[in-house]
Structure formats: structure tokens, C-alpha cells
Amino acid sequence: MKISGQQIFDILEEAATFSLPGPGVTRVLGSPQHKALLPKLKQWMQQAGLETRLDAAGNLIGRYPIEGLSKKTLILGSHQDTVVQGGKYDGMLGIVVPLVALAELNAQKAVLPCNVELIAFSDEEGVRFPSTLTGSSPLAGKFDMRNLQLKDKDGVTLEQALLDIGGNPEQIPALARNPEDMAGYLEVHIEQGPVLENEDLPVGIVSAITGIERHSVIVHGEAGHAGTIPMNMRKDALVGAARIVSTVDQTCKMTDSLVGVVGSLSVSPNAVNVVPALVNLTIELRSPDSKLRARSREQIFATIQEHAKELNLGLEHQMTYAQDGVECSPKIQKGLARAFSSFGISPRYLFSGAGHDGLAMSYLTDVGMLFVRCKKGVSHHPDEAITMDDAETAARIVKEFLLSCNADG
Numbered sequence: 001m002k003i004s005g006q007q008i009f010d011i012l013e014e015a016a017t018f019s020l021p022g023p024g025v026t027r028v029l030g031s032p033q034h035k036a037l038l039p040k041l042k043q044w045m046q047q048a049g050l051e052t053r054l055d056a057a058g059n060l061i062g063r064y065p066i067e068g069l070s071k072k073t074l075i076l077g078s079h080q081d082t083v084v085q086g087g088k089y090d091g092m093l094g095i096v097v098p099l100v101a102l103a104e105l106n107a108q109k110a111v112l113p114c115n116v117e118l119i120a121f122s123d124e125e126g127v128r129f130p131s132t133l134t135g136s137s138p139l140a141g142k143f144d145m146r147n148l149q150l151k152d153k154d155g156v157t158l159e160q161a162l163l164d165i166g167g168n169p170e171q172i173p174a175l176a177r178n179p180e181d182m183a184g185y186l187e188v189h190i191e192q193g194p195v196l197e198n199e200d201l202p203v204g205i206v207s208a209i210t211g212i213e214r215h216s217v218i219v220h221g222e223a224g225h226a227g228t229i230p231m232n233m234r235k236d237a238l239v240g241a242a243r244i245v246s247t248v249d250q251t252c253k254m255t256d257s258l259v260g261v262v263g264s265l266s267v268s269p270n271a272v273n274v275v276p277a278l279v280n281l282t283i284e285l286r287s288p289d290s291k292l293r294a295r296s297r298e299q300i301f302a303t304i305q306e307h308a309k310e311l312n313l314g315l316e317h318q319m320t321y322a323q324d325g326v327e328c329s330p331k332i333q334k335g336l337a338r339a340f341s342s343f344g345i346s347p348r349y350l351f352s353g354a355g356h357d358g359l360a361m362s363y364l365t366d367v368g369m370l371f372v373r374c375k376k377g378v379s380h381h382p383d384e385a386i387t388m389d390d391a392e393t394a395a396r397i398v399k400e401f402l403l404s405c406n407a408d409g
Contacts, residue, residue, distance in 0.1 A: 056174065064116040124357050191377065212284065225274070248262055262282065
């Protein structure tokens with residue numbers, strides 16, 4: 001293998017065939033499609049000259065065969081799984097781009113500043129089971145062994161799914177790495193947003209991975225006849241919910257590095273001629289800055305409480321999920337910037353509004369990400385698209401980064 005956009009696309013196209021029938025790519029943890037992909041991934045890694053093994057969590061690991069000048073190990077990687085009817089590049093691009101870069105380095109017998117492993121993580125999306133980062137969290141010692149008993153819609157456990165692809169769930173605790181042995185973690189990923197395309201840039205450097213929090217909110221009103229209750233006497237729960245939607249939207253629009261959405265609404269009794277009595281809704285907020293997200297949350301809920309009082313409505317609220325953001329390593333960002341400069345590309349720094357394996361890996365080591373331009377920012381969709389030229393540029397930047405990175409800082 002040599003670095004070429006065509007070679008990267010050929011591998012990605014073949015990988016996309018390991019999918020359920022239908023639009024896009026559907027390959028979830030432990031599925032027959034996942035199991036069938038692993039031997040092909042192993043073959044590609046071995047063709048690139050990597051020494052391969054499957055670990056207890058179903059991660060396929062390829063180790064660069066030439067010992068580096070440092071005993072520390074840099075991990076490159078991303079995930080094998082997809083969302084339902086997803087695209088060809090989310091996850092797999094972060095495996096194939098470094099694979100091709102390492103293949104060329106191996107052909108040149110390059111001695112790298114640190115040892116290098118390419119890891120194809122078994123699961124990041126958490127589609128089949130209600131848990132995410134199943135592949136990467138064990139390396140950081142953050143896997144909850146109770147998750148092995150989680151079940152999919154057919155009653156199959158996560159433990160069984162890992163066994164189905166050759167994993168050894170009982171040995172997962174032994175996968176935890178020693179932070180002192182690590183040089184860092186770098187992931188290549190499509191941007192999942194329109195910034196790079198809008199600025200006509202092939203690649204960008206991720207400054208931070210977003211933190212996420214989710215809330216469940218219940219608005220209590222009072223049902224009544226829509227034709228007989230005067231407007232000023234109504235307790236309309238949906239009017240209160242509308243105020244919440246507007247509050248979240250306006251707060252996020254006025255706050256840099258903050259995005260949010262009211263993504264789900266359920267109205268009761270949901271009848272054309274009845275004042276709504278109850279609305280269940282969700283709020284999701286995302287920001288790489290945990291303090292900013294907390295301040296914004298307080299502001300949003302203070303405003304919501306004021307609206308509820310004004311409208312004579314009751315309000316229940318519970319935070320259902322929280323994950324702090326992760327600052328990407330300045331050292332890795334500088335290394336990527338040097339690689340950009342060698343190809344005449346001005347570094348563009350941007351934060352990731354989506355979660356990645358780096359969230360788990362940050363508990364183990366410094367993390368960094370390289371974004372690749374994605375058409376119209378479309379992701380988690382069959383229309384996900386990149387260009388051969390951008391893929392090749394990313395691979396050449398990874399190669400340059402590996403040649404010049406300093407494992408010891």
C-alpha cells in the first residue's frame with residue numbers, strides 16, 4: 001500500500017459492503033456484518049505490515065513492527081461500528097487513513113520517535129446496547145463490567161455480542177493501559193459540520209471535544225375546552241413548552257461555543273380542541289467548556305421557571321446524562337500544525353460538537369483529532385461524503401506527524 005486517495009477510497013468502499021441491506025451502512029457491535037468485517041480488517045493491517053491481535057473487548061490492534069526511539073506508545077484509531085443507515089466514513093476513515101500512512105512508512109522502513117498502534121475499536125456509537133465507547137473505555141480503565149449484562153431489543157447481552165466477535169469479556173479489566181507508557185492518542189474523523197467546507201479547507205485541527213448534558217422536563221398545565229376557557233385563564237402546558245424551546249434556541253444562538261436543542265416533545269391529551277395539560281420534553285446542551293455549559297444551564301432554567309410562574313404552570317426537571325468535554329492536547333495540536341505547514345495548509349482550529357473515542361481515551365493519555373472536510377457537513381446519513389484528495393491530504397499529514405512527533409513532549 002502507498003498513500004493515495006484512490007487506495008483509501010477502495011478500502012472504504014469495500015468496508016461499506018459489510019452492512020445490513022438498505023440505504024447507507026448499518027454495522028452494529030457483534031452483528032454478523034461486524035464479525036465478517038474483522039478478518040478483512042486484519043488482512044488490510046497485515047498487508048500494511050502491522051502485527052495484529054484481537055483484544056478482550058473486540059478491538060483489532062495493529063502494531064507498527066519497527067520499535068521506535070521511545071518506549072512510549074502513540075495510539076491511532078477510531079471505531080468499526082456505525083449508526084443505523086449511516087455513512088461510509090464516520091469511524092472507518094479514522095482507521096483507513098492511518099493504515100495507509102503506516103503502510104507507506106513501513107515500506108520505507110521508517111523508525112518513528114515512538115511505538116505506534118492502530119486500533120479499530122469495536123464500538124463507539126452505542127446503537128445496539130445502551131452504552132457507548134465500549135471499545136475505547138477498557139483501555140482507560142473506565143469500562144463498567146455491569147454493562148456486560150445490558151441487553152439489546154432481542155434480549156442478547158453485550159457480553160454475548162463480544163463473544164460473538166471473538167472477544168473475551170471476563171478479561172476486559174486487564175486491558176487497562178498504564179498512562180506512563182502512553183505518548184498520546186490521535187483520531188482522524190470527518191468534521192460532521194460545514195466549517196471546513198465553508199472555508200475551503202481540506203482538514204482542520206480539533207481544539208476540544210464537546211461535553212454533553214441531557215435533561216428531561218415535564219410541564220404541567222390543565223386540560224379544558226378550547227372553545228370555552230378564556231385565553232387569560234388557561235394553563236396551557238404547550239405554550240410553556242414553546243417558551244422553553246425559544247429560550248434554549250435563543251440562549252445557544254447568543255452564546256459562542258454552545259449548541260442545544262429541544263429534540264423531543266410529547267403532548268397530552270394531544271387533541272385538536274383541548275388545551276394541552278401535559279408536555280414531556282428533552283433538552284440537550286453541548287459545549288467543550290464545562291463552566292460555560294453550567295452557566296448557560298442555570299440561565300436557561302432560571303428563565304424557564306419565570307415563564308412557568310407567569311403562565312401558572314408546574315415544572316419538573318431531571319438531568320439524565322452528563323459528560324464533560326475534553327481539551328485536546330496542545331502538544332498534539334502543535335504537531336499537527338507543523339505537519340500542516342509542511343504542506344502549505346494554514347491550520348484551522350475548531351471544536352467537535354460530537355462525542356468520540358477521545359472522550360474515553362482522555363482518561364488515559366493526551367488526545368488529539370484531525371478533521372477532514374465533509375460535504376455539507378452531513379454525517380450519520382447515507383449521503384456522508386468526502387473527496388479522494390482530502391483523504392490523501394489527511395494521510396500525508398498523519399505520516400508527517402508520525403515522523404516528527406515527540407513522544408516525551
